[in-house]
Amino acid sequence: MTSRISKTIEPFALVHINLVTGDERGTLLPDMMILVGAHGRIETVAPSADVPVPNEYHVLDGTGKYVMPGLINAHTHLFSQGRPLNPKMATPKGQRITAAIVHSPVGKPYVAATAKNSVRTLLESGVTTIRTLGDIAYEAVALRDDIAAGEEVGPHILASGPLLAIPDGHGAPLIALEGEAPQDMRANTRRNIANGVNAVKIAATGGVTDSQVLGEAGAPQMTVEQMRAICDEAHDAGILVAAHAQSAEGVRRALAAGVDTIEHGSRLDDALIESFKHNPNALRGYSALIPTISAGFPLHAFGRDVTGITEIQAENSRTVVDGMLAGARAAHEAGVLVGVGTDTAMTFVTQYNTWRELALLVKYAGFTPAEAVRAATRTNARILNVSGITGSLDEGKYADMMVLDSNPLDDLSTLAHPKLVVAGGHPVWHPAPKRFDDIDRLLDEAMRREE
Ligand SMILES: [Zn+2]
Known part of the structure; x- marks a missing residue:
């Protein structure tokens, strides 16, 4: 049906x-x-x-x-359905070519249609609120407004627009605005806000899927000062700031700058745990962790023949994923707010598998099923500042x-x-999100194998 x-x-x-x-x-x-x-x-x-x-x-x-x-997914991208990313596309050159296409008059309708498709799939899988954290342009903003106006049916959307990165930094140029000096960071933040975003995302460190050298994933890409400029502008507008951070140093700097949610995370010592719980520079005096185990798990559980990532990316993913899992466990144990996000559109992270993150939090981070359900509903609503309307x-x-x-x-x-x-x-x-049976089979097998 x-x-x-x-x-x-x-x-x-x-x-x-x-x-x-x-x-x-x-x-x-x-x-x-x-x-x-x-x-x-x-x-x-x-x-x-x-x-x-x-x-x-x-x-x-x-x-x-x-x-x-309904489930809340605090970390989504709408530009793809989660088939493995082509590693050639993840190189700076590949990203520049793709970026030129998607920003062209031919590409724009494609981007809008893909985003609409993704949101529909999220909705049919029970997700009724999402935050995007890195869009091609302002396609998620437009969708949010269409849904709010009743022209489309979909989840509530907190839309980030392009994330904020340094030149050639993580996510650049495909889903990022690039800047170097703190005043560039302010200008890029203001540009996003002028375009109607209600979320802001920073690339505080390198990432796995677009890394080109060993150690790039997690290597700090911004100073506290650069990130503070972004946080100040966003917080002045009442907007929470998320930072992609995949090393302890990256997390430390982001928290010091006042970032409200750390995405992915790393191993966390007592000082970092304390900075989450009491963060005077965060908008509300505390910060939260969104581990996105769903994005790390496939890279960790499958061979390169399956994921298609490079040897360097696979090596980088090992360090990052181990850190992410340890961080999620430590944060949960210490009572840091831990939310649910999956990083949809990444390799093997489909738009309909938000529920798997709950299972992964139980498997790897010490959550009970009830705690995982709470994380994806009430806790996420609190973290995203929407508990007045949903959760x-x-x-x-x-x-x-x-x-x-x-x-x-x-x-x-x-x-x-x-x-x-x-x-x-x-x-x-009769919700029936379009599924990829091959991906689900692999994920099911890996979940069983790792037991
Ligand atoms: Zn992401």
Whole structure:
């Protein structure tokens, strides 16, 4: 059956459901009902027996079903579907050629269509809020506005536009604005803000997939001063700043500059843990970690014959992935806020596998399934500053939720097949994201093999 998305919202009642609240204890409330109003917000959450369903509401009988808040993915890119990136394209020259194409009049509609496709896939997989962290241009901003205006149905979007990097730094030039002096960093940040972004991303260190020399991934690419200039501009506009940082020194500098979320991360000593918990330069006085194990796991679990990365990239990935896993574990143990992001569009990181990050946090970072569900819902909402509108099934928030056949706390893989997704009150009937069976087979096998 093909999926069907409803562009209009008709008030409905989901009755006799098991409600997965998404708290850290894994609280499950049996025989509950949720009323969703025509404005797409949750009006009532109560035991089914307590509240009569108003006449004009459609009634959906959820007997035997489990309903939980929609997933939030705090680290996405929309420019690809997650097939392995061609290593030739990841070279500076390859990136320059690709960048020229996607910024041309021919390329722009392609970029917009790809982004729309990605967002649709995310939605059908139960993701009702995303943050993009590195776009080609402002395609995610445009999509966000179309969705907010009701012209499209999709997740809430926090859109970064291009990330901010040094010349030839990580992500440049394909998905980055390049600058060197602190005043360039300010100008690039202001350019993004003028184009409507509501997230800002810094490349604080080199990365794996575009590394050309040993040790490049994680090598610091910006000073505290450069990053401070970006944080000041963004924070003045009330916007949180994320930094790609894959070494302890990169993390240290980013936190010192006032970065609000560290993406990927590294091994963390006590001083770094403390800087996350109390960060006077961050917008809210603390910073959070988004480990993105989903992006590291394939590079770690598969051979180069499968991933297509170079020998140097494979070597770089070993150090980075080991550090990322150790950092995620240490942060969770120490009570640092750890959120869920997957780095979609990277090699083998599809737009529909957000749920796998929850399983990976359980496997590698010491999370219980309940803690992983909380991280992808309530904690992510808090980290991204959207807990006023989403992240839990509470009255007054948007009706962002997924309906499941079984209890996700017993088996997280049920999250891969939601029966119904609701985003801002819009039902997505028979969600069926386009999957890549070969990628899923490889990931399933690797998850089992590593046990
Ligand atoms: Zn990324």
